[in-house]
Amino acid sequence: MKNGNGRLKKMMKANRSKVNRRTFLKLSALTGAAAGMGPMIDLFHPSHVLPLQKRAQGPLEEKWVVTSCLNCPARCAIRVRVVNGKAVKITGNPFSVVSEGKICPRAHIGLQVLYDPGRIHFPLKRKNKEKGNGIRPEWIPVSWDEALDEITRHLKSLRDRAQAHELLLFCGLNPMSAEDMIRRFADAFGTPNLVGGNGLDAETEKSGNWMADGHYQNTAYDLDQTNYILAFGADMLESCRPLSRFLRKWGRLRREKPNRTKVVVIHPRYSLTAAKSDEWIPIHPGTDAALAMALAHVIISEELYDKTFIKNWTAGFGPYQQLVIGQYTPKAVSKITGIRADTLQRIAREFAQTKPAIALRGNESMAWPDGSYTSYAILCLNALVGSIDVPGGILYQENPIYQEMPPVVEDDIARRGKAQPSLDFRGTEKFPAAKVVTNQIPESLLENLPYPVEMAMGFNSNFNMMAPGAERWDKALRKLPYYVHISPFMSEMAQYADLVLPSTIFLEEWGYDHSPPGSGVAEAKIKQPVIKPRGNGWSAIDILFELSKRVKGGVAKSFLNIGDDSKGFVKFRTATLAPWEELLTKGVWTGEEYRYKKYDQLFYTPSKKFEFYSGNLKCLLASMRKGSGKDFDYLPHYQGTKFLGEKGEYPLILLPYQPLMVIENGSQNYPWAQEIFLPMLGIGWDTLVEINTETANRLELKDGDVAWLESPFQRIKAKVKCSEGVHPEVAAIPLGQGHTSYGRWQRGIGSNPNEIIGVDYDRISGQSAFFNTRVKVYKASVG
């Protein structure tokens, strides 16, 4: 009894102001109603009866601020509700035509990005000189002045020695405005080594386009009017960009137009998109190009193609037709893809006869060693049915034209630096059409190719988490003599920094942005601070302004007359679009209405037409003396898939997919995203490897087993999920988890497939291949 009373007193103390009917009942149940009644009744003071809601104190100060999101590269226009200095709600901006003012679920999570408890607020200097995964850096807070001085010393020493090219800049997910600034800094400083993240997931589509029409850019789609979508490995409702547009237009495609659009998804995995589509056709991984060619075979042999477009606006149709008819019969391709010949024929007829139709590409079909050709092959299907630059077809994204900056003041040091080859072998024989080869960097750093790097700066990048062969990045970063990381939080890459500068997040800074691609129509979005920065962070633009001043010389001169700070810079650049006040209140500027069928000025190819036989590629390779005499190399084609690992030892193909809830800023420390991470499987907070039930039976794996996934390179653990929605030879696993750096909502949760994915590239664009690694899966012994 004594004990009981003591406990009661303790509980009462804890609940001092919160005893209400419910806790009262609980307490009475605990001690026996009679014994405890006396002292407790006194506690029922009126003010304690309703502790649930407190009445308002003070005035309510509310405003809506227009700005734009940056939780993925789509950069959608948003409005933020701010109450008494706190952001409490994010919603879409109706002026945006990309998504008709709607936003995807990720955008709402911006609130948790802003108020992430793991954000850093002061510059931090590393004390422990030893670097590595799991090694404590022992950060010491330093002042901005001290930090910038230190960086300036390093930067200046590079330029003093005329070795400006030994500076390497990483660019992760940043606003376009910051990207422009970083590019300018690289230019003025004199380094050819600015490496962005596009080389991981955006380049094969571009190079495929460039081979056909000369546009090295991602494709936009006229989703309002299309009547048929054939999606090759495209997770339209999960990871395709711009996601908000696909989500919004999905409603339109299905029920907001006279005839409902049919969607067919070709994918080795029953993705969320496949689940919402009308037909799911599983395909052998990596054979999408063969399928595209076979569809072309049916369309051409049955004369279902758009003869007028082919005749007037295309070139190279002859050799293409010859190849398609000769080599890619439905029967032959059926063996390659595992899709029945009659299904294939039916799909081809539907696609050609339901107008307008779109053949859409996603990473699962293109992030392969021959990804550019796959991209090219699928684009050609659109040309066959005349879906190029027509209502309901594919569109050519227009971009806002910002105010031109004065030319960079290039001094001798800068000129000499930039004359050096780039670390990532872009535009060389190795990667002829490449603009950036992100994943080449670790090799270059480790082997001093073509020269050693003295210093690197990372702007919100997190490549040792997001790139295949993640371990190599760790090694390379460890080797870097001096690394500065600029980010709002302590990401995996920041763990290797000698100095970390806290940057603001998109809700705290000035910027401008546009979606690559968006709706086709040019659209610029403003970024303005919705609240005061939470800590002592600076925006990347302001950091670069300050650094340029300190480095002096040509660098400093290059940053004159473009505004003096981030706000001034944005104001300067957007002056061509709309009056400043209008931008700040409307948030969005949109260009002229889209003009279709601009065929006479659309194609940047030798023939000035859409090319089934790539003149662009032929010219490029010829200029590098790499070209072959074989026409095959300049036509879209499929020629088998090169896998990493032997089939005998590694029977399954790893399919690392990106669920919708992956926030693409390099962090995942957001409970709202984490708890509903895998909606198709009904779980969050974890990585589950999906294996076809029959395959799992053969491997003696059950639901919930913890298993090793082992590739020829490394192994990781994940829980097994037996699934009816996965190709029997595939192990499907979500990307996005397995963070090791900071935050209780991400650290140690799940595993990172990038650790086991082998390193391979598309040989035209240099984009990383993600899907050609083989694995074996076996039960991990308990304990």
Add this chain to the structure above:
Amino acid sequence: MARWGMVIDLDKCTGCQACTIVCKVENNVPHGSPEEQKWRREIYWNKVIAVTNGKYPRVNTQLIPMPCMHCDDAPCVTVCPAKATYRREDGIIMQDFRKCIGCKYCIVACPYGARSFNSKEQEEKEYHRHDLPPDRLAWGPWPFPSRTHGVVEKCTFCFHRIDQGIKEGKKIGEEVVPACVEDCPAHARFFGDLDDTESEVSRLLSSRGWSRLREGLGTKPKVYYLSK
């Protein structure tokens, strides 16, 4: 008096779960943690569930967004011993946190799993969202500035928006809708008066085939699903 109901078009729905998140934002529903998910103690007022049938390659997964069904004949109301769960005149099933004794009878009685028990301690600050002002105003536009443990909670059809909207003379279902309807990117959700034949929800229900979940139980849910 109106009878509020919701129509969810499963053909338009993309399973993106924006509804789940905006509901948490609007109503300050606490987020969970790995441990809470393991013990099934997370709180959702709206959750998208996946139901899978079939064998490879003929598999079918339905993604079904599930708010409270606001049944006309609600089992939770019948079983509540404290009369904490009650039906408003406009058909919204409400939960009075002041009366709730946390017995969880309603959780057992609800055939839709729409109710969650808040087992978080008041002192446990972690679920208080970092992004909310500490002085979030109780009786203003948000109903639940701070929360309490030991009660059962669930979707309210954002009654605070509706009540406020009616006060301001706005059209409910057009100008004012629950948060999940407002921020659904696919426009898959509709809200309005089921008794008004002119309302969009009534129009949709008369033009398309629809179903309600567990119709056989006789609960008469006011959330309708339009199928493909």
